[in-house]
Amino acid sequence: MQKICKRCGKSFEAKSPRSLYCNEPVTLKCAICGKEFQSYCNPSAPTVCSKLCAGKSVKTKVCPMCGDSFQPKSARQKYCRKPIQKICKQCGKVYTTYCGDLTSNTCSVECRKLYAHQKSTEAYQQTTRVCEWCGQVFHPINNTQKYCMNTHYQTCIICGKQFEIDLHGSNKQDIRKTCSDECALALRFADGNPFQKPECREKAKQTNLQKYGVEHPMRSPEITQRMYMRYKKRTGYPHPSHNPEVRSKSATSGKLSKFELRVAALFDEYHIEYIHHHMISQDDISHEFDFYLPEYKFLIDCDGVYYHGYLSDPDGKHVLDYYDEDRLSLVPTDYMFHVIVEGQEEKDIKYIVDILKQIDSSIFDYEGELFKWCRSIEFPYPEYDEVRIKQDYAKLCKCHYDKYNPAAKLAISAINQFHRSIYDAQVNNYPSPKEAWYDDKLLKRVITNRLIYKNDVNPYKILQGFNISKICPRISIFNPVLARYLVEKYLSEYSTIFDPFSGYSGRLLGVASLNKTYIGQDLNKLAVQEANQLAEFLELTNYSVTCADILDSRGSYPCLLTSHHMLIRNIIVMNPKSEHAMSG
Numbered sequence: 295m296q297k298i299c300k301r302c303g304k305s306f307e308a309k310s311p312r313s314l315y316c317n318e319p320v321t322l323k324c325a326i327c328g329k330e331f332q333s334y335c336n337p338s339a340p341t342v343c344s345k346l347c348a349g350k351s352v353k354t355k356v357c358p359m360c361g362d363s364f365q366p367k368s369a370r371q372k373y374c375r376k377p378i379q380k381i382c383k384q385c386g387k388v389y390t391t392y393c394g395d396l397t398s399n400t401c402s403v404e405c406r407k408l409y410a411h412q413k414s415t416e417a418y419q420q421t422t423r424v425c426e427w428c429g430q431v432f433h434p435i436n437n438t439q440k441y442c443m444n445t446h447y448q449t450c451i452i453c454g455k456q457f458e459i460d461l462h463g464s465n466k467q468d469i470r471k472t473c474s475d476e477c478a479l480a481l482r483f484a485d486g487n488p489f490q491k492p493e494c495r496e497k498a499k500q501t502n503l504q505k506y507g508v509e510h511p512m513r514s515p516e517i518t519q520r521m522y523m524r525y526k527k528r529t530g531y532p533h534p535s536h537n538p539e540v541r542s543k544s545a546t547s548g549k550l551s552k553f554e555l556r557v558a559a560l561f562d563e564y565h566i567e568y569i570h571h572h573m574i575s576q577d578d579i580s581h582e583f584d585f586y587l588p589e590y591k592f593l594i595d596c597d598g599v600y601y602h603g604y605l606s607d608p609d610g611k612h613v614l615d616y617y618d619e620d621r622l623s624l625v626p627t628d629y630m631f632h633v634i635v636e637g638q639e640e641k642d643i644k645y646i647v648d649i650l651k652q653i654d655s656s657i658f659d660y661e662g663e664l665f666k667w668c669r670s671i672e673f674p675y676p677e678y679d680e681v682r683i684k685q686d687y688a689k690l691c692k693c694h695y696d697k698y699n700p701a702a703k704l705a706i707s708a709i710n711q712f713h714r715s716i717y718d719a720q721v722n723n724y725p726s727p728k729e730a731w732y733d734d735k736l737l738k739r740v741i742t743n744r745l746i747y748k749n750d751v752n753p754y755k756i757l758q759g760f761n762i763s764k765i766c767p768r769i770s771i772f773n774p775v776l777a778r779y780l781v782e783k784y785l786s787e788y789s790t791i792f793d794p795f796s797g798y799s800g801r802l803l804g805v806a807s808l809n810k811t812y813i814g815q816d817l818n819k820l821a822v823q824e825a826n827q828l829a830e831f832l833e834l835t836n837y838s839v840t841c842a843d844i845l846d847s848r849g850s851y852p853c854l855l856t857s858h859h860m861l862i863r864n865i866i867v868m869n870p871k872s873e874h875a876m877s878g
Contacts, residue, residue, distance in 0.1 A: 302335050309732040310725075317669075338665075338734075345657055360393050371656035384409040394654065403562055427461055452477035515697055531578055553636050554584055554596050560643040561585070566650070574624045581621040590653055591629045594646070595621065599636045604752055607686040609693070610702030610775075619758050625744040630660050635751040664741045665734075667748050673731050674753035675717070676710040680831075683708050687832055690774055691807040698779045705774040705803045710754070712828040713798045715820045721767045727757055730766040740765060772797060772857050777804020785853050792851035794844040799825045801855055806834045813851065815842040 297308040299316040306316035315336045322333045326347035333339040345367065355366050357374035364374035373394040380391050382401040389401035400406040418434050425432055425442040432442035441461040448459045450473040457473040472478040499509050506514045525531070554570075561568050572586035572593065585594040599605050603615040625631045630649075634642040652658035690704040710716075717727045730736045740746050745759030760766045777800055785791060791805050796814030798821060805812040806829075816822050816839070825839045 299335060301337065304335075310729045312729070312733045312735075336734075357393060367655055368657045373656075375655060384412070392654070398567075403565060406567065448473075450474075450477055452480050526578075531580075551596075551598070553598055553639075556639050557585065557594075557596055557634055557643070560639060564643065564647050566647070574626075576624055579620050579624065581617060581624050583621070587650075590650060591626075592646070592650075593625060593629055593631045595631075595633050597633050597635050599751075604635065606682060607689070607705065607707050608701060608703045609689065610695075610699040614701055615703075616701045618755065619762050622745050622747070622758060623762050627742065627744055629744060631744060631747050633747055633749055635749070638751060661738070661741050664746055664748060665738060668731075668737060668741075668746065668756075671753055673717070673728055674757060675714060676707070676752075676754040678707045678711050683711060684832065687803065687807070690778065690803060693775065693778070694782070695775070695779055698776055700773070700776075702775045703773055705807070706771070708803065708828055708832065709771060709774075709799055712831070713821065713824045715818075715824060716769060716771070716798060719769045721769055724764075725766045727760055727766050727768060730760050731757075736760075736765050739763070772800030774800050774803040774807070777801040777855065778807050779804075780855065781805055781808055781810065785855065788853045790852055792854050793856050794847060794854070795856050796825060796839050797821060797857070799828050799839075801857075802829065802834075802837060802839065803832075805855070806832075806837055809836070811836040812838070814839040815844070815847065817841070817843055 295308045295311065296305055297313060298304070299306055299318075300314050302316065302318075302320070304316055304318070306318065318335045320333055320335050320339075321330055322339075322341065323330055324343035324347055325341045327343065329343050331343035354363050355371070356363055357372075357376075359373055360376070360378070362374055362376070364376070375392045375394055377390050378393050379388055380399075381388055382405055383399045384405035385401065387401050387405075391398060398406065400409050415435065418436065421434065422431050423434050423439070424430070425444075426440045427446050428442065428444060430442045430444060432444075439462075443462075446459055446461050447456050448470065449456055451471050453473065455473045457470075459469055461469065470478075472481055502509055502511060506517065508514050511517050558568070558570065566587060567589060569586045569588060570584070572583045574581060574583065574593075583593045584596045586592070587594070597604070601613060602618070603613050606613055608615050622631075632642070632646060649658055649660075649663075686707045687705045693702070693704060695702070720726045720729075725733065725736070730740075737746075740759045740763055743759075743763055745763050746756050749755050757768075761768045781791065781804060788810070790811040790813065793801050793805075793812065793814040796802060796816045797818075802812050802814055802825060814825070814837070816825075819841050822839055822841045829837050829839065
């Protein structure tokens with residue numbers, strides 16, 4: 295589409311109907327020093343050649359901390375940032391820092407930790423609690439202490455002997471009820487403990503199979519669903535993993551991964567203050583960010599390349615990515631968010647350090663930095679190597695699920711790679727993802743809402759922000775794992791499956807993974823062409839995908855699998871035996 299640039303008046307090829315400027319490289323003169331520099335044709339382009347010249351245009355200011363006059367480097371710089379001498383509040387040592395509101399009170403990381411511990415201890419020494427075991431009043435040393443430091447005793451429920459117990463570091467349900475292993479064994483078999491007998495265990499197993507259809511009640515989907523509904527009614531969360539209190543306790547008791555230890559070590563090396571495991575909750579979702587820099591309102595997550603799906607598709611158990619959108623939606627609008635990808639630790643930490651230095655100098659623009667990065671790359675189509683795509687499909691061919699797991703998305707990389715027309719498709723009257731990407735206003739809106747983060751390893755992941763913000767919701771893709779599950783459960787007796795709306799190959803892959811013949815058709819010529827390219831790449835043989843209209847289709851098929859429920863109202867010749875021939 296040819297348009298006239300509103301800035302320079304030249305004709306250019308518009309990437310979207312909303313494009314107003316050509317964004318072509320131009321040579322401008324610096325408004326301060328007159329030096330020529332390279333920019334681009336856009337109203338948001340800089341008019342000065344460097345940050346130094348940008349600062350020269352700002353008038354002299356008075357530092358509110360020391361009262362000295364200084365020449366700021368930008369209009370937002372508040373403090374003079376000159377070197378000053380301070381006395382460490384922990385060890386009394388004189389050290390050099392900079393005049394500003396973010397200056398530290400201690401000279402080193404070690405002193406900072408000791409000082410923080412000292413202040414925490416002093417705060418708790420001014421409070422009192424009642425011991426939940428003996429009722430004595432005591433001064434706690436931390437927020438979780440429930441029992442005083444006195445010696446506590448328990449009465450053995452078997453022999454009645456008084457014995458000493460250690461309450462610290464134990465949950466109430468873990469406290470011993472017996473004085474010895476002999477009494478514990480006697481308690482275990484006090485009522486005969488029939489479920490330890492093989493014949494009783496077998497009888498219980500058969501009872502569960504007759505009543506629930508499974509060996510144990512907790513393996514029944516109906517029972518677990520009712521359990522989660524009761525849990526949500528009691529706590530407000532649909533699953534214990536969404537409960538921030540449960541997740542916080544789990545993270546506290548768990549060990550740090552080697553990846554997180556490397557990142558923490560780099561933060562210590564650069565003397566960056568951080569909080570490990572920072573929980574943010576909203577409504578019924580929550581996420582625990584791996585690191586939080588409180589002085590800068592900076593949230594950081596560490597993405598393992600395997601667990602977060604950088605190397606293979608999610609399998610719903612070992613490889614997951616379903617909460618990546620949750621964490622984006624929880625980032626507050628006045629915060630910054632960055633993902634450190636495994637293997638990029640040193641590079642990303644240096645990038646973060648550079649950002650913090652610019653923030654200290656009041657010359658950093660987070661939103662402008664993200665916009666500049668997005669405009670430096672083309673539309674972030676997903677790009678996978680051939681080995682990964684074939685391995686993901688091979689995993690689909692081998693997988694088996696007793697019940698459908700929506701978090702498993704095997705072979706989805708093949709769909710993302712070959713069906714690029716997905717990103718040109720519109721949902722209702724919303725723009726397509728590609729149109730929204732090249733629209734400066736929409737892109738800036740997503741950035742302002744903190745729904746985009748820089749990701750050089752896999753830029754495709756940042757498109758989640760457009761879908762979360764509902765600026766351009768992406769069309770739904772039929773999960774190949776769901777297609778395989780449905781065919782295995784309902785259509786296992788049929789060797790040929792017909793699909794009148796083949797779409798974006800989700801059902802093609804699910805059927806082909808079971809070595810069954812797939813016959814598909816669709817009105818979208820481009821989607822049909824992409825589906826055949828995908829099938830040819832994966833060397834599929836028992837398939838046929840053609841361009842056709844369902845209203846012009848003739849013939850009979852043993853069974854049908856599709857996602858269009860409106861087909862129920864159409865007259866379709868089907869095998870009478872196929873009671874599950876249609877599934878959506």
